[in-house]
Amino acid sequence: MDASELLLTRQSTPRLTLPAPSEEQLDFILNAGARAPDHGALTPWEFIIATESGLDTLADIFVKAAESTGADEVYLTKVKGMPHRAPMVITVVTKSQQHPKVPLLEQQLAAGCATMAMQQAAFSLGLGAVWRTGDFAFSAIVNEGLGIGLDDQIVGFLYVGTPAVKAPLKALKPGRQFARFLK
Known part of the structure; x- marks a missing residue:
């Protein structure tokens, strides 16, 4: 898959199954994440990976x-099944740092x-992924359970696995x- 195709056909893949990414695929996915724009080279992120018992x-x-x-x-039963929607969930966390030139928002965007x-790295490997947030991304109890600091913020839960079905390509x-030109 070339870069143009990747950029113009990327879409969420909410129905995921085994297998999870291999160790080699996971390294590629994590390395792609670590190449994100990073003003000040702060690496303001942490990737918490859950598979199997995790x-x-x-x-x-x-x-x-x-x-x-x-x-x-009823809701608690639904919640217990949420992480099992994929064979891997990567919780992405902003590791906030005080910096005179890199505001917190920029770190969260990174x-x-x-x-x-x-x-996109998962998609390029033929895997599927969906980025979810929701209330748990803003829960102090979730932060505590994952060992996330009080000043840090979950930006999302990236569910990764093998697509269970071939989804039709969205238009x-x-x-x-969405663009306008200044005059």
Whole structure:
């Protein structure tokens, strides 16, 4: 797959199954994430990888966070299954740093770029991925369960695996419809 095809056909792949990325594929995915734009070379990100029993651990953390909000049993059952929607979940975290030239927002955007780079890397390997956020990305209980500092922020959960079905290619939205020129 060439770069043009990758950029113009990338889409989320929400239905994922085994196998998870191999060790070699995972290295490629993580290396792509580490190449994200990074003003000041701060590397303001951390990638927390859950597979196999790690998915159970992530599920338990999600359930604990949902219980703290008074969720009912139906929702708790759904939450317990969330990490198992893929054979691998990479939690991408902004590791916030005080810097005179690199504001926090720019660091969060860099971690977001790392997430997209990892998604595209997975796609280039014939794998699928979907970037999810939701309430758990903003939960102090999830942060604590994952060992994330108080000043750090989850930017997303990247679910990665083998596409369960070949999804039809979504229509391209011409970029010009979102553009305007200053005069």
